[in-house]
Amino acid sequence: xxxxxxxxxxxxxxxxxAAVLSLIALGLSLVFGVMRIVNVAHGEFFMLGAILTWWVSxxxxxxxxxxxxxxxxxxxxVVGIIAMFSDLLILRHLKYDPEVTIIATxxxxxxxxxxxxxxxxxxxxxxxQPFNIRLDLYWFGFSxxxxxxxxxxxxxxxxxxxxxxxxxxxLILRATQLDSEIAQAFxxxxxxxxSLVFGVxxxxxxxxxxxxxxxxxxxxxxxxEPLLLAFIVVIIGGLGSLKGTVVAAMLIGISDGIISVFFxxxxxxxxxxxxxxxxxxxxxxxxxxxxxx
Amino acid sequence: xxxxLKANISRRKLMKGIASVGSIVAMPGFVSYSQAASSSPxxxxxxxxxxxxxxxxxxxxxxxxxxxxxxxxxxGGINGRPLEIIAEDDGTDPKRGAEALEKFANQHDCDVxxxxxxxxxxxGSAPRAGELKLPYFVVSEGxxxxxxxxxxYTLQPGITDVKSQVQAMAPFVKDNLGKKVTMVYPDFAxxxxxxxxxxxxxxxxxxxxxxxxxxxxxxxSFSKYFPKIPRDTEVLYxxxxxxxxxxxxKELGEFYGSKGPKLFGFIDxxxxxxxxxxxxxxxxxxxxxxxxxxxxxxxxxxxxxFYRNAVGVDSNGASVSDPKDVSTYAHMFGxxxxxxxxxxxxxxxxxxGIKDRAxxxxxxxxxxxxxxxxxxxQGAKIFNGKTHQTFGHQYITxxxxxxxxxxxxxxxxxTFYPDEVDYTKQSF
Numbered sequence: 208x209x210x211x212x213x214x215x216x217x218x219x220x221x222x223x224x225a226a227v228l229s230l231i232a233l234g235l236s237l238v239f240g241v242m243r244i245v246n247v248a249h250g251e252f253f254m255l256g257a258i259l260t261w262w263v264s265x266x267x268x269x270x271x272x273x274x275x276x277x278x279x280x281x282x283x284x285v286v287g288i289i290a291m292f293s294d295l296l297i298l299r300h301l302k303y304d305p306e307v308t309i310i311a312t313x314x315x316x317x318x319x320x321x322x323x324x325x326x327x328x329x330x331x332x333x334x335x336q337p338f339n340i341r342l343d344l345y346w347f348g349f350s351x352x353x354x355x356x357x358x359x360x361x362x363x364x365x366x367x368x369x370x371x372x373x374x375x376x377x378l379i380l381r382a383t384q385l386d387s388e389i390a391q392a393f394x395x396x397x398x399x400x401x402s403l404v405f406g407v408x409x410x411x412x413x414x415x416x417x418x419x420x421x422x423x424x425x426x427x428x429x430x431x432e433p434l435l436l437a438f439i440v441v442i443i444g445g446l447g448s449l450k451g452t453v454v455a456a457m458l459i460g461i462s463d464g465i466i467s468v469f470f471x472x473x474x475x476x477x478x479x480x481x482x483x484x485x486x487x488x489x490x491x492x493x494x495x496x497x498x499x500x
Numbered sequence: 501x502x503x504x505l506k507a508n509i510s511r512r513k514l515m516k517g518i519a520s521v522g523s524i525v526a527m528p529g530f531v532s533y534s535q536a537a538s539s540s541p542x543x544x545x546x547x548x549x550x551x552x553x554x555x556x557x558x559x560x561x562x563x564x565x566x567x568x569x570x571x572x573x574x575x576g577g578i579n580g581r582p583l584e585i586i587a588e589d590d591g592t593d594p595k596r597g598a599e600a601l602e603k604f605a606n607q608h609d610c611d612v613x614x615x616x617x618x619x620x621x622x623x624g625s626a627p628r629a630g631e632l633k634l635p636y637f638v639v640s641e642g643x644x645x646x647x648x649x650x651x652x653y654t655l656q657p658g659i660t661d662v663k664s665q666v667q668a669m670a671p672f673v674k675d676n677l678g679k680k681v682t683m684v685y686p687d688f689a690x691x692x693x694x695x696x697x698x699x700x701x702x703x704x705x706x707x708x709x710x711x712x713x714x715x716x717x718x719x720x721s722f723s724k725y726f727p728k729i730p731r732d733t734e735v736l737y738x739x740x741x742x743x744x745x746x747x748x749x750k751e752l753g754e755f756y757g758s759k760g761p762k763l764f765g766f767i768d769x770x771x772x773x774x775x776x777x778x779x780x781x782x783x784x785x786x787x788x789x790x791x792x793x794x795x796x797x798x799x800x801x802x803x804x805x806f807y808r809n810a811v812g813v814d815s816n817g818a819s820v821s822d823p824k825d826v827s828t829y830a831h832m833f834g835x836x837x838x839x840x841x842x843x844x845x846x847x848x849x850x851x852x853g854i855k856d857r858a859x860x861x862x863x864x865x866x867x868x869x870x871x872x873x874x875x876x877x878q879g880a881k882i883f884n885g886k887t888h889q890t891f892g893h894q895y896i897t898x899x900x901x902x903x904x905x906x907x908x909x910x911x912x913x914x915t916f917y918p919d920e921v922d923y924t925k926q927s928f
Contacts, residue, residue, distance in 0.1 A: 213727055220724050329555035331743030339778050341754055347727070348757045423720050426743050428552075432720070467724040472716070 212346035221464020226360030229456030230415035232440035234408035240447025248315035250434030256413030272337035283410035290409030445493025541584035545604025552592030556772035594624020639834035646889035648921025658838030664915035666698035678734025687714035739766035807877035840875035
């Protein structure tokens with residue numbers, strides 16, 4: 208392939224990757240920013256989203272687009288509620304101690320993963336694309352659905368920004384993030400906010416899953432790699448910084464696409480990890496630090 | 501995190517944990533009982549990929565195994581004793597594979613172990629089988645048995661190995677498809693067998709391998725690998741395994757449409773995949789190696805009919821109860837045939853218990869010709885006792901109107917290569 212189309216292909220692949228990654232990382236970053244806990248089970252909420260999408264799309268007969276739209280509505284809601292319950296039942300009782308919650312969320316990770324294995328089974332299951340159109344770009348073909356993924360992710364990110372910047376709920380979140388004790392003194396129900404944030408964080412990851420599963424298939428072990436990449440993104444972008452998360456996801460996603468295509472996918476992972484080390488050395492609080500730890 | 505673990509788990513707690521594990525092991529259910537009377541069942545430890553990347557194969561290896569055991573038991577078992585399968589999930593993981601063998605030998609007193617497919621699990625488990633002196637009948641296709649890498653206790657009598665398969669494919673690819681080949685293969689032992697032995701065989705035929713594209717078997721998206729396929733590729737040789745094979749072929753179709761190079765694939769790339777899935781239309785006209793043709797062919801033998809029916813597979817290669825549940829037909833016959841070989845070996849050696857394990861291995865080593873029969877529905881085979889590897893016919897099918905139609909059958913001789921080891925010289 209010539210350099211031009213090669214680069215175009217790599218960038219497109221990278222953009223799809225970056226779109227989904229920014230959603231997953233955004234959820235992780237939101238939870239850390241507001242609650243100051245590291246949610247190791249985040250990847251499993253993503254996986255849960257994928258598996259529920261398979262269930263919903265199988266339940267709905269007829270046009271695959273119907274099942275997909277229904278999944279887009281229901282799945283994030285269900286995953287969000289499950290996450291809220293795990294906050295109510297477990298994390299709240301640990302008083303959000305940062306170290307203990309790491310262990311607790313590792314436990315949640317295994318519970319969700321084994322539950323998926325026991326119910327959904329060990330197989331990878333495909334979800335049909337809502338529309339199956341192949342765009343012929345002369346040098347190579349590209350699925351129209353992948354453009355849809357990029358487009359949807361941008362809209363969603365914009366919505367999250369809108370909520371954070373322009374609504375009262377966003378104001379409450381930002382206040383809690385800045386200083387939870389003072390926020391509480393001003394009458395903000397911190398524990399309700401925490402449950403909601405934990406649910407919303409998981410729901411955003413689940414939206415990413417609904418978008419990606421028609422491309423990648425649902426599988427009970429699919430939560431591991433996105434979790435790792437989301438951590439990398441969040442560390443580079445700065446824990447708790449939404450802007451930083453999106454910029455870092457673009458950086459990691461697109462460079463991953465380009466390096467994978469031009470060199471090797473393994474090198475892309477190595478370089479991403481190396482970048483984390485460099486960022487930690489030079490700017491220990493990430494490129495876009497917003498909170499004091 | 502390390503720090504927290506250290507802080508919270510004291511030595512006393514650890515001792516308590518160990519003690520509780522000990523008490524569980526000492527419970528009545530875990531007592532390993534000694535070999536009982538001669539009418540007690542013959543226990544076959546079945547190492548099965550129930551979870552992990554080999555799960556689809558595991559499901560069908562299990563069904564085939566259960567079907568074969570039923571046939572054998574209904575006809576009187578082995579030396580008057582019924583067969584009993586002790587299944588253990590290895591998670592398609594080498595470490596767990598070795599642990600499973602340990603359980604078979606030490607907890608369940610299994611007579612033999614059997615059934616492993618994925619080559620890294622075989623390679624991880626076989627040394628333990630040798631140490632435990634547990635006959636280990638693998639159904640893996642890897643060349644590691646015949647290469648001499650393993651030991652006298654590991655045998656592969658029921659399925660042919662990659663080296664013999666690809667060697668028989670090379671002339672067909674060169675004569676019918678093209679001389680410039682790019683190979684796409686999974687980056688672990690099984691894929692390396694393809695890379696090494698196909699390229700050697702193809703180049704000795706006068707062909708040329710212009711690029712090799714390895715892909716990690718746990719990969720979930722593949723498009724990024726396809727630009728590495730050179731534009732002057734005449735034939736794309738693809739073999740992929742793992743849960744994401746459907747994504748692999750779909751993305752291949754997305755990338756090339758109908759404009760790509762000619763395709764020659766190992767069926768592994770679409771094993772257990774429904775070929776009528778939207779997006780796979782581009783495969784029409786492409787060729788596949790199949791260990792055993794998935795679709796019932798025009799020249800179907802009575803033995804294939806019987807075997808297909810016993811396992812519960814329809815003429816399209818899917819489960820009779822669910823047409824979407826497609827079998828791993830090209831590989832799973834190996835379980836059926838291996839169990840029949842174990843039966844024959846035990847009968848020949850007058851096997852009566854664990855003390856006769858060496859005699860069983862010698863009996864199997866002395867086997868040579870295995871004619872097409874109910875016990876060998878895939879076709880006739882010639883077993884090489886020295887290398888512990890069987891040799892047989894290979895099938896090439898062409899995707900025609902959504903079905904795989906037989907295009908060529910190789911002879912057994914096409915698959916021969918010089919011996920690389922003589923396991924019979926190793927002591928037990």
